[in-house]
Amino acid sequence: MRLVIATCSVDYSGRLTAHLPMAPRLLMVKADGSVLIHADGGSYKPLNWMSPPCKLTEDVDTGVWSVTNKAGEELRITIDQVHSDTAYELGIDPGLIKDGVEAHLQELLAEHVHTFGDGWTLVRREYPTAIGPVDLLCRDADGRHVAVEIKRRGEIDGVEQLTRYVELLNRDPLLAPVRGIFAAQLIKPQAKVLATDRGLECLTVDYDALRGMESDVLRLF
Amino acid sequence: MRLVIATCSVDYSGRLTAHLPMAPRLLMVKADGSVLIHADGGSYKPLNWMSPPCKLTEDVDTGVWSVTNKAGEELRITIDQVHSDTAYELGIDPGLIKDGVEAHLQELLAEHVHTFGDGWTLVRREYPTAIGPVDLLCRDADGRHVAVEIKRRGEIDGVEQLTRYVELLNRDPLLAPVRGIFAAQLIKPQAKVLATDRGLECLTVDYDALRGMESDVLRLF
DNA sequence: GACTCGATGTCGAGT
DNA sequence: ACTCGACGTCGAGTC
Known part of the structure; x- marks a missing residue:
């Protein structure tokens, strides 16, 4: 899992069109390639995201990340400034055990x-x-x-x-x-x-x- | 926003009962007090979480976090080992602009x-x-x-x-x-x-x- | 505050 | 792959 704190703007085009203005946010890149963009509030749902399976390509020169999937949806992240960029190996999670359903x-x-x-x-x-x-x-x-x-x-x-x-x-x-x-x-x-x-x-x-x-x-x- | 990479187990009791076995995970604590537990895969939905408004109390001796809300739901996180613990100030997000709905x-x-x-x-x-x-x-x-x-x-x-x-x-x-x-x-x-x-x-x-x-x-x- | 309805719903099971 | 139904649904709008 890669965690990037960055000032960025985001554009999603797919099932709908959506835009996030430039602001500091957390970008979470999971091992399966999925990308989540979280703000410091709201709820458990990210501001925007791309579900797996998908592919992230990073243009180092322009600071633009492009996440695409097979259906032709695209998540375009324009990074103005990177405040932190770290990665961790978490392994596969044993998963949730539910009860009381x-x-x-x-x-x-x-x-x-x-x-x-x-x-x-x-x-x-x-x-x-x-x-x-x-x-x-x-x-x-x-x-x-x-x-x-x-x-x-x-x-x-x-x-x-x-x-x-x-x-x-x-x-x-x-x-x-x-x-x-x-x-x-x-x-x-x-x-x-x-x-x-x-x-x-x-x-x-x-x-x-x-x-x-x-x-x-x-x-x- | 506080990001903790830790090996932990999690128990939720509230609308249902759920348990996560001990494993390395990301704990995200947002400014509004909400807590998200993410694995390195799955989807945008956390393995488990507590929505705001809620309160986090941390027992440093036992390494147990307890997140509770008004409805009496509790998220109990038992931390075995902390791999990383960082915090960032992101500010309030300008929010998503949707189109095409x-x-x-x-x-x-x-x-x-x-x-x-x-x-x-x-x-x-x-x-x-x-x-x-x-x-x-x-x-x-x-x-x-x-x-x-x-x-x-x-x-x-x-x-x-x-x-x-x-x-x-x-x-x-x-x-x-x-x-x-x-x-x-x-x-x-x-x-x-x-x-x-x-x-x-x-x-x-x-x-x-x-x-x-x-x-x-x-x-x- | 309670209720209704849409959602990039997500998720899981069955076919 | 697709359909169907439940969800700790969430979240926005209305009453």
């Missing part, structure tokens, strides 16, 4: 389906339908089928999704009548209103408690 | 609506409907209303959107019958097929030429 929530709820209520059983995870798989298909104590849609954060689009599933499943005489449960770590007020309006039930899931396999992890609204 | 396309087409055809007039930009604003509402030479949906890149979801608008507008006896035009710099084949199937027209817009105010900027399919 929707898949894990689904796994936990599938394992502890009885926590939805006494006498509940799991029919199957990822129950297939014509418009996509339902996260969980269960049966309640009365033997009624229940479609469960699981999200980390419950928003309107998730309710729409569940609505479509329940509607579809209810057309199947072997399944109907089908209840719908919208389960999420956090359910936004709007989503809750819409779900209730659609005759669906909402469930707030306590992820940490569920991991601890407590029986009172779920609060039904 | 959808808003600009809409502006240009609204200005040069006569280029759709002789005798065309603009009713209004962002014509409001119950399901959202139509980009342009025009009238053709025959006085028929035309709904125009503008995208940089024309894909299927844009066609769906236009379909809904045209359907809705056609319910209004004061407007019906309404034509629909799908205008984009690049229209994907699938989108073109779907649009044609729906009775909509497709239009490829030459952005550079339109900026040059040529009269033959549009090619109607």
Whole structure:
């Protein structure tokens, strides 16, 4: 990884046209050839960049860097002054290990389906339908089928999704009548209103408690 | 901006839980307090990060950095070895100037609506409907209303959107019958097929030429 | 402040 | 290679 602190201006032409006026910035050149231009603020997103695979050519005389890719996009960096130019060998990163995502929530709820209520059983995870798989298909104590849609954060689009599933499943005489449960770590007020309006039930899931396999992890609204 | 090359491991807990094993990486601390952890590859997105506003506290004895924000999220960086630690004053960046985005396309087409055809007039930009604003509402030479949906890149979801608008507008006896035009710099084949199937027209817009105010900027399919 | 929508989105999985 | 969907989406504009 090469780190250059330089006063530069930048022009990007590709999917759009963009320009950065002359100012001091950090230029990061990664081992895969990608280039990132960062300012001292903003967010994790660079001011501008070129994603790999791409090629950097440097004109030492004019101080112009040209980064191009196969699609014909170009990032042109005009350097007025170099304040620092260093390079480091970092090696390949072992990579990020994620946890607490929707898949894990689904796994936990599938394992502890009885926590939805006494006498509940799991029919199957990822129950297939014509418009996509339902996260969980269960049966309640009365033997009624229940479609469960699981999200980390419950928003309107998730309710729409569940609505479509329940509607579809209810057309199947072997399944109907089908209840719908919208389960999420956090359910936004709007989503809750819409779900209730659609005759669906909402469930707030306590992820940490569920991991601890407590029986009172779920609060039904 | 402070740049630290260090062998470190990272733990994030917040909206999800994530872990990075011990490895050499770049730690970028920006003036607004945000912290980015970059590897020597991947993309412009850091391996992990904390967005501003946040606070960095550094325990010199244990070599542990803790970055926290108001929402209770924490980024914990355990440093095994520091290879380099430098800081630079970059100042506030003048910021990116974008061009060629959808808003600009809409502006240009609204200005040069006569280029759709002789005798065309603009009713209004962002014509409001119950399901959202139509980009342009025009009238053709025959006085028929035309709904125009503008995208940089024309894909299927844009066609769906236009379909809904045209359907809705056609319910209004004061407007019906309404034509629909799908205008984009690049229209994907699938989108073109779907649009044609729906009775909509497709239009490829030459952005550079339109900026040059040529009269033959549009090619109607 | 909350909500909506676009993005050079990015990223990953499936086909 | 392409499509589809989720994202710690981010960020800008609006209400």
